[in-house]
Amino acid sequence: MATKKFMYVNRRAPYGTIYAWEALEVVLIGAAFEQDVSLAFVDDGVFQLMKGQDTSGIDMKNFSPTYSALGDYEVTKIYVEKESLEERGLTLDDLQHLVWEDEDDDWAEKDSIRLVSRAELAEVFAGQDVMFNF
């Protein structure tokens, strides 16, 4: 089976709807099929990656630690849209530091998050075979 490029686009805030968690589960399941997987976080989706999430007041599971497992699943391309961050008064420092370990480079830790402009992200989207919107 030829490898296809899969892109999962996350556009919504992490809680309040089930989209963010469902998207993450689909990504983790899909990663088992050894495709070329990317994630993008745009609009309110950038909130999904924020540090220091606390869900104790809303009785929902805080699944933000799970994003750190993506590297183990060989998901190493996580695009964050620059304009979406700026529109919300956020910078990369407000987001979790996500890394993956390169087995072929003595397990060196490498950054997974790629900060891209809206125009750059559009080009990345254009190069995909399959897109999932959440």
Next chain:
Amino acid sequence: MPIEVDGKVLETDEEGYLANINDWVPGVAEVMAKEDDLELTDEHWDIINFLRDYYEEYQIAPAVRVLTKAVGKKLGKEKGNSKYLYGLFPYGPGKQACRYAGLPKPTGCV
């Protein structure tokens, strides 16, 4: 079917996974293993504890492929392969060991 551990009755789902992860005590693994006619050794506990640590850190039960790789890295290459892990947990290291560890069934397992 509920299981009884240390005199307490604990709810499980229809596949035997603990309904509430916070109910877990080491006795859960002992009771479940006994039902499977399996004697838990230190090697089993290494994997069970590894899974509990993984869940604590990432809030998910890892897929078998991820578990295998991570075990190899943490516990040594000779343990990071499916032959070793299936030797310990014949019903599947993901499913069986996660059940003993009180975790939900691994995401993506059917």
